[in-house]
Amino acid sequence: SAVISQKPSRDICQRGTSLTIQCQVDSQVTMMFWYRQQPGQSLTLIATANQGSEATYESGFVIDKFPISRPNLTFSTLTVSNMSPEDSSIYLCSVPLGPQLGGYTFGSGTRLTVV
């Protein structure tokens, strides 16, 4: 099954700055997903990262705030731009486990604190 390496694992950032989160997968995957988990909450999908085209954003999330790159089938980045304390969350990427396995696996997450 696919294995994801996500970094950084955590960061503390000043408001108004940006942070780029990276996910590297050990196999080629068509779809990659970015989720946010706010403190004490469940996971909310931010966007689907598409290789070779713009990401598809969910309601309430916009490209200017969360630009995503997907340069190839094994790598994606999510940038959290112009951060405010409300952006303090865990950010996770996710990919399908494998063509025959069903389900999705997650990266280890990036715990972001904005001060």
Place this chain on the structure above:
Amino acid sequence: QKEVEQNSGPLSVPEGAIASLNCTYSDRGSQSFFWYRQYSGKSPELIMFIYSNGDKEDGRFTAQLNKASQYVSLLIRDSQPSDSATYLCAVRPGNTGKLIFGQGTTLQVKP
């Protein structure tokens, strides 16, 4: 109405008992259903997925799906203290790849 609903708990069971976790969903077109376990400070870990009505068993875990009633459940037999975690129900609408998560149920297994 939330798309995927779970009782947030905590659900407390004694060690060795059966823990029953429930989830309802609103989209009748949903095709795939997943249970994830999340320990504090960790990312979600897939326990089981189920596509068809009925039961699916894997070791101490049984997933149950009833599409007519739009509910999914997870039974954990012989619960262990190491099962103490938050259990997330997730639904995949139609043929999309994305998942919609419930708010999770916190399970506490007391020795």
